[in-house]
Amino acid sequence: MTQVTDRDAPLPTAPRHAAPRRNRSPEAAACVFGGAVAAGLGLGFLAVLVIVLWISSPYPDSGPGGALHLAAGLWLLAHGTELVRYDTLSGVPAPVGVTPLLLIALPALLMRRAARLGSASGDGSDGDEVLPASVVFSAVLCGYLGVGCLATVYAAGGPMPADPLSAAWHVPLVAVLAAAAGVWAAKGRPLGPLPRRVPEVLRRAVVRPRYAVAVRAGTAGALSLAGGGALLVGLSLAWHGKEVEGAFLALTGVWSGRFAVLLLALALLPNAMVWGAAYALGPGFALGGGATATPLGFEGAPALPRFPLLAALPPEGPGTALTCATAALPVAAGLVVGWFAVRRAREVRRSETALTAALGALVCGLLMAGLAAVSGGPLGSGRLAEFGPVWWATGAAAFAWTLVPAVPLAVAVHSWRTRPVRKAAEAEEEALAAGDEWHTGGGREVRWEALRRTAGTLVPDLGPAPQAPSAEPSGGPSAAPSAPAPDTPPGGRTRRLTVVAGPGIDLPAALARPAPDAAAREDRAPAAAAAASAPAAGLPPGPPPHAPAGDAQTAPAAAPDAGSVPVPAARPLAPPVAGARVLSRRRPAG
Numbered sequence: 001m002t003q004v005t006d007r008d009a010p011l012p013t014a015p016r017h018a019a020p021r022r023n024r025s026p027e028a029a030a031c032v033f034g035g036a037v038a039a040g041l042g043l044g045f046l047a048v049l050v051i052v053l054w055i056s057s058p059y060p061d062s063g064p065g066g067a068l069h070l071a072a073g074l075w076l077l078a079h080g081t082e083l084v085r086y087d088t089l090s091g092v093p094a095p096v097g098v099t100p101l102l103l104i105a106l107p108a109l110l111m112r113r114a115a116r117l118g119s120a121s122g123d124g125s126d127g128d129e130v131l132p133a134s135v136v137f138s139a140v141l142c143g144y145l146g147v148g149c150l151a152t153v154y155a156a157g158g159p160m161p162a163d164p165l166s167a168a169w170h171v172p173l174v175a176v177l178a179a180a181a182g183v184w185a186a187k188g189r190p191l192g193p194l195p196r197r198v199p200e201v202l203r204r205a206v207v208r209p210r211y212a213v214a215v216r217a218g219t220a221g222a223l224s225l226a227g228g229g230a231l232l233v234g235l236s237l238a239w240h241g242k243e244v245e246g247a248f249l250a251l252t253g254v255w256s257g258r259f260a261v262l263l264l265a266l267a268l269l270p271n272a273m274v275w276g277a278a279y280a281l282g283p284g285f286a287l288g289g290g291a292t293a294t295p296l297g298f299e300g301a302p303a304l305p306r307f308p309l310l311a312a313l314p315p316e317g318p319g320t321a322l323t324c325a326t327a328a329l330p331v332a333a334g335l336v337v338g339w340f341a342v343r344r345a346r347e348v349r350r351s352e353t354a355l356t357a358a359l360g361a362l363v364c365g366l367l368m369a370g371l372a373a374v375s376g377g378p379l380g381s382g383r384l385a386e387f388g389p390v391w392w393a394t395g396a397a398a399f400a401w402t403l404v405p406a407v408p409l410a411v412a413v414h415s416w417r418t419r420p421v422r423k424a425a426e427a428e429e430e431a432l433a434a435g436d437e438w439h440t441g442g443g444r445e446v447r448w449e450a451l452r453r454t455a456g457t458l459v460p461d462l463g464p465a466p467q468a469p470s471a472e473p474s475g476g477p478s479a480a481p482s483a484p485a486p487d488t489p490p491g492g493r494t495r496r497l498t499v500v501a502g503p504g505i506d507l508p509a510a511l512a513r514p515a516p517d518a519a520a521r522e523d524r525a526p527a528a529a530a531a532a533s534a535p536a537a538g539l540p541p542g543p544p545p546h547a548p549a550g551d552a553q554t555a556p557a558a559a560p561d562a563g564s565v566p567v568p569a570a571r572p573l574a575p576p577v578a579g580a581r582v583l584s585r586r587r588p589a590g
Helices: 026-056 064-077 101-119 133-155 164-186 200-207 209-239 241-251 255-267 269-281 321-340 350-375 391-417 419-433 443-455 507-511 518-523 525-537
Strands: 083-085 094-096 285-287 292-294 297-299
Touching (some): 026 101, 026 255, 064 101, 064 133, 101 133, 101 164, 101 255, 101 269, 101 350, 209 241, 209 269, 209 350, 269 285, 269 391, 321 350, 321 391, 350 391, 391 419
Antiparallel strands (some): 083 094, 285 292, 292 297
């Protein structure tokens, strides 16, 4: 007993309850940091560029602090935020709202990359946490907007501060769109299903292929219009080469200033492309002071600063035949929309294709309206308050110009692609109307049986071979007629069955065997006689499918002699088919 009770080692104590761990997510913190890094990289790039230009300038207006404030203002301008310029001749603050579209690509690409990397950080292996898409989106957005708030406050002390109200919605808008694109790309670009909080109409629209094809067609049309605008800008710059060169050299005489003007012109080239597309569509663009440039004429007295791109404007006065010829660009864009609106023409109706083309034209109009809205803006107060194309007029013109040629072209392409199916359906209807026995009277079953016998195991046996009703021997011409077969149609009328060779299928040749010698021919004479009687009864040549054992008219086949020559098996006429494509014979409606 003492050995049991007396122990030197203490008994193990009960484990204490571990303290609850706080829910920490290092992956979410990394996403927040990634969003802040994306904003910092954009700011750093512009700060380096501005500092280099400030160092190389022989007449700097301010110190390095002013250059850094200007870099923060340019970063906000790249998001569409309006800057305010106070040092004007009239003393009235002048807004600067024309955003170089090439600058928007910098923050958008950086934000998209940060969101995509944050979504792909955790894959679930080795205990990594897989963050939902909503968490990644919110974390990256928080980090980016935090740096955006600091940049807005810092730019307020510079020569061109940002408008706080404009920055309050432009910066989040660009960040939200870029982050959503990055998360969507990291998840494999899924097209559905959308969350249940989204209206049911939108959830159904995403799944239907009509809207996806319409978006593709409208995007192709908008890109065609932008490419046409770039072509117009290039031709105009080449046509007004001397004026462009004079404006470029007159702005500054030092190489650093000319380099800055060149960078600004390159950043504004996408804006010029959109303006050229708006000019070809008809509404044109405003140049301040009530002046508008359209293909029909250049009216008003514009208040234009000296700039190389503005020196390539068309001359003042009424339009010419050359300016009116720019209408070919929206017509070409409409043809592009119509071509891309046709999808799997054999699976949809003609009205469906026309509706898809109309929706593509609508998408093209919406895209051009958005591009026109972000490509223009004020360059000052008073006469320079309106500068660039009018967004609603540009969008309406793009919709009308692309709708007119897109729908007829889409319908024509649809009809051309369905031409083989339509001809086959018409031929089938004509054959059925004329009573062609190739398609009636059991001809299809006979041809299928012949194809099955020729192909061997390639074609499965879907049913017994068609059999002709056996005719009872009559005692003479005055014998009573036999009763109709069970498959005789109502009315007591029978249909005559004629076996004809189809296109590419020769029934006698398909079932024929190589001719044997005389001895083998004599041995197979009874079987050949029985096979020869099959066509008369409506069956393909060959041995009878079912021969009764006690039939007196069927002679038993003689056993082959030992000295007879063996007859080789018949080879298939065509090599085995690896695959087949079955076209629908249904005639498309509409």
